[in-house]
Structures are given as structure tokens and as C-alpha cells.
Amino acid sequence: MRVLVLGGDGYLGWPTAMDLSMAGHDVSVVDNFLRRTMLTEMGAGSLTPIQNLQERVKAFHEVTGLEIRSFIGDLTDPSFTDEVFRAVMPEAIVHYGEQPSAPYSMISRRHGVMTQRNNVEGTLNVIFAIRDIVPDAHLVKLGTMGEYGTPNIDIEEGFIEIEHKGRKDTLPFPKVPGSMYHLTKVHDSHNIQFASRIWGVAATDLNQGVVYGIRTDETDLDERLCTRFDYDEVFGTALNRFCVQAVIGYPLTVYGKGGQTRGFLNIIDTMQCIRLAVENPAESGEYRVFNQFTEQFSVRDLAELVQRVGADLGINVSVDRLEDPRIEAEEHYYNAAHTKLVELGLEPHLLSDEVVAHFIETVQRYKDRILLGPIAPKTRWDSR
Ligand code: NAD
Ligand code: USQ
Numbered sequence: 033m034r035v036l037v038l039g040g041d042g043y044l045g046w047p048t049a050m051d052l053s054m055a056g057h058d059v060s061v062v063d064n065f066l067r068r069t070m071l072t073e074m075g076a077g078s079l080t081p082i083q084n085l086q087e088r089v090k091a092f093h094e095v096t097g098l099e100i101r102s103f104i105g106d107l108t109d110p111s112f113t114d115e116v117f118r119a120v121m122p123e124a125i126v127h128y129g130e131q132p133s134a135p136y137s138m139i140s141r142r143h144g145v146m147t148q149r150n151n152v153e154g155t156l157n158v159i160f161a162i163r164d165i166v167p168d169a170h171l172v173k174l175g176t177m178g179e180y181g182t183p184n185i186d187i188e189e190g191f192i193e194i195e196h197k198g199r200k201d202t203l204p205f206p207k208v209p210g211s212m213y214h215l216t217k218v219h220d221s222h223n224i225q226f227a228s229r230i231w232g233v234a235a236t237d238l239n240q241g242v243v244y245g246i247r248t249d250e251t252d253l254d255e256r257l258c259t260r261f262d263y264d265e266v267f268g269t270a271l272n273r274f275c276v277q278a279v280i281g282y283p284l285t286v287y288g289k290g291g292q293t294r295g296f297l298n299i300i301d302t303m304q305c306i307r308l309a310v311e312n313p314a315e316s317g318e319y320r321v322f323n324q325f326t327e328q329f330s331v332r333d334l335a336e337l338v339q340r341v342g343a344d345l346g347i348n349v350s351v352d353r354l355e356d357p358r359i360e361a362e363e364h365y366y367n368a369a370h371t372k373l374v375e376l377g378l379e380p381h382l383l384s385d386e387v388v389a390h391f392i393e394t395v396q397r398y399k400d401r402i403l404l405g406p407i408a409p410k411t412r413w414d415s416r
Pocket of ligand 2: 177178179269273285287290360
């Protein structure tokens with residue numbers, strides 16, 4: 033299948049492009065290097081020594097003999113987006129190409145507006161390009177579990193059956209997102225569902241949980257193929273940060289009470305989920321939603337796990353309870369359905385002491401590259 037991976041230079045996009053290519057698909061990627069630019073703005077950088085996109089594509093060809101085409105440009109530019117769609121004529125589009133950080137979107141008014149424009153406008157251009165150029169293509173869009181927030185009821189997969197004043201309907205599950213970034217994913221979901229309803233676009237909205245991990249089958253082939261790995265307060269995610277902190281003896285940064293519970297998945301399972309979604313497409317006019325995570329943990333659970341595994345490895349890990357820089361529930365009910373990808377064939381790689389030990393050992397290889405400055409949380413939800 034001809035697959036276009038938008039955001040193909042990113043943490044998840046680059047390994048996905050390689051994974052789909054190895055699975056026999058004809059892969060092209062698009063990126064404007066926004067992620068690299070934002071890390072420079074934050075004075076931070078990837079733990080892993082990543083190559084530029086051109087070098088990655090060249091190294092992948094040398095190692096596997098396979099070609100990945102690359103297009104450099106901005107999805108918020110409609111003529112660039114249309115040009116890429118006409119050049120590739122994709123049958124499936126995997127859309128990762130957005131600003132993915134909740135803290136970044138909360139730094140200032142400028143960062144919030146930029147995030148909303150980048151994500152919502154880019155996705156609108158993708159929707160219109162599908163409508164006008166490849167109307168039979170399947171859009172696989174990365175959304176987030178954070179669209180739902182933390183309601184005091186079970187979270188369903190996209191839709192909920194409601195009985196109201198004696199009448200029943202199945203409607204989109206209520207959304208209560210926690211940042212300007214998470215809001216963009218809600219706006220995207222509405223726009224994509226509209227495109228399915230009105231123009232018949234086939235779409236899969238993947239409400240993904242927090243991803244952890246650094247290695248996939250393809251990144252292991254050659255060090256030049258490694259993916260980026262961020263651990264700073266703005267772009268690093270919880271477990272990834274905790275493993276880096278453990279390695280350098282920095283007390284784990286648990287925000288508030290640490291009862292914040294989220295869905296998590298290994299980067300290896302992100303690859304599996306995308307392949308399953310691409311190879312089992314939605315029907316024309318269908319808008320389906322999968323909750324993409326394999327298990328749920330509180331931030332406190334994760335810190336305790338890293339502390340225990342650290343002790344087994346002879347590392348003394350301490351845990352710091354910091355004032356929560358975000359405005360969020362620090363203890364709450366959380367029970368989210370996640371069966372649809374398993375029904376399609378997902379075989380989860382669950383978190384265990386061995387997985388964390390292996391993860392910490394991989395981080396140790398790059399210990400000398402860790403910068404201390406960007407680790408402590410500075411971005412506050414209540415800043416002006
Ligand atoms: P990332 O920032 O590494 O990847 C996104 C890529 O898209 C970057 O390379 C960036 O340069 C590119 N991009 C952004 N805006 C663009 C534009 N306007 N035009 C062209 N390219 C653009 O982020 P990631 O962690 O790999 O996340 C990928 C996607 O998955 C995001 O949409 C994110 O919201 C979603 N997601 C990530 C996680 C996670 O834990 N990493 C969890 C749930 C959902
Ligand atoms: N947290 C800490 N300490 C830290 C970092 C985070 O306690 O050092 C807490 C946060 O307060 C939050 C939770 O851990 O309650 C998750 O935060 P995170 O930074 O790991 O993840 P989040 O901001 O939710 O965003 C990440 C990705 C985003 C994706 C989202 C999935 O960056 O792209 O959409 O995970 S979800 O959380 O399901 O919305």
C-alpha cells in the first residue's frame with residue numbers, strides 16, 4: 033500500500049515509517065522539523081544522537097535496500113500539502129504531524145495559539161487534500177486519551193450510548209481536555225468526524241495514551257536509525273523522564289499527589305497498532321475511534337516501579353513530590369476501555385521489571401549526553 037506518514041521525522045513517526053516500509057508498504061514521509069526547532073527553543077535536545085532526516089533515509093536504504101521518500105514542508109501550507117498528495121497519491125495517511133506537548137502549549141499565549149493553528153489548520157489541509165485528491169484514502173489520525181480527561185465514569189472507545197428523557201442515542205463520548213494541546217485533538221476529532229459524515233472520508237482516530245520506550249526492531253538495526261528521545265520538562269513524558277532521572281541520580285519528579293492515572297503503551301505497540309489500523313482500514317464514510325494503550329498506571333505507580341528496579345540494578349533512586357505545575361486532578365477515578373485494537377490482533381508488550389531494567393540500561397549508554405538544566409518543571413498552567 034502507498035502510505036504517507038505525516039510527521040515522519042518525529043519520535044513515533046520515524047520508527048513507524050521504517051516499520052511500515054519493512055512490512056512491504058511503499059512509504060513517504062513529510063516533516064517541517066518543528067519538533068527539532070522547538071527543542072532548540074527550549075535549550076534541550078534528544079538523549080539519543082539522532083541523524084537528520086536525509087541521513088536517516090540514506091542509512092535505512094544502506095541497511096535494508098528499501099526506499100523511503102521524504103518531503104520537507106509545512107502541513108499548514110495548503111499548496112505544499114496538495115503537492116505532496118498529488119506526488120504520492122497515498123492509499124493510507126498516518127497523521128502524526130502536530131505539536132504534541134501539553135506543557136509547550138501552556139507556556140504563553142503565543143505558544144497556545146501557535147499549537148492550535150499548527151494542529152487544527154494542518155489537519156484541515158489534510159482532510160481537504162483527501163477530499164479533493166485521494167477521496168478513497170484512509171486517514172489514520174493520532175489523537176490522544178487526554179481528549180476525554182478524567183471523568184468520574186468509565187471511558188468508552190469514542191462513543192457512549194445515552195438515555196435522556198426516555199430517548200436513546202449513541203453519541204461521541206464527552207471530552208474534557210486538560211491543555212491547549214489536548215484541546216487541538218478534540219477539535220481535530222470533530223473536524224474528521226464531520227469529513228466522514230459529509231464527504232465520506234474513511235477515518236480512524238487513535239486516542240493514544242502516553243508512549244514509553246526507545247527501541248523498536250528497526251531502530252536496533254543500526255545506531256543511525258535510532259529515534260529521538262526527550263526527557264526535558266516540556267517534551268519528555270512521564271516514564272521516559274523517570275528512567276533518565278534514575279540514571280543520573282536526580283530525584284524522580286512526581287507532580288502533586290501522583291495519583292494522576294493514564295493509559296500507557298510501549299513504543300513497540302504503537303508500531304503494531306498503526307500497522308493494524310492501516311492494514312484493516314475503515315470503510316468509506318466510517319469514522320471509528322480506537323483507544324490506543326495497553327495498561328493504566330498512576331504516576332506514583334511508575335515512580336515506585338523505577339525506584340524498585342533501580343535498587344535491583346544497584347542504583348539508589350529517590351522520589352520527590354513536587355507541587356503540581358499543571359492544573360489537573362491529582363487523585364481520580366480512571367477506567368478506560370481498550371478492546372478494539374486487541375480484537376484486531378494487538379499483542380501487548382506489558383510493562384515489567386525486566387522492561388524497565390532494559391530501558392534504564394539503554395539510557396545508561398547515553399548518560400554523558402544528559403543535560404540537567406531542562407529537567408526541573410518550570411512551565412505552569414497558571415502562568416500568564
Ligand atoms: P513528535 O513531535 O516527535 O512528532 C511530530 C512530528 O510532526 C515532528 O517531527 C514535527 O516536526 C512534525 N510536525 C509538526 N507540525 C508539523 C507541520 N505543521 N508540518 C509538518 N510537520 C509537522 O511527536 P510524537 O511524540 O512522535 O507524537 C506524534 C503524534 O502522536 C502527535 O500527534 C502526538 O500528539 C501523538 N501522541 C503522542 C504520544 C506520545 O506519548 N509520544 C501519545 C499520544 C499521542
Ligand atoms: N507527570 C509527572 N512528572 C513528570 C511528568 C509528568 O508527574 O515529570 C505527570 C503529569 O502531571 C501528568 C502525567 O504525568 O499527570 C502525564 O504527563 P506526560 O507529560 O507524561 O504526558 P502528557 O502531558 O499527558 O502528554 C503525553 C504526550 C502527548 C499525548 C499524551 C497522551 O506528550 O502527545 O497526547 O501523553 S494522554 O496523556 O493520554 O493524553
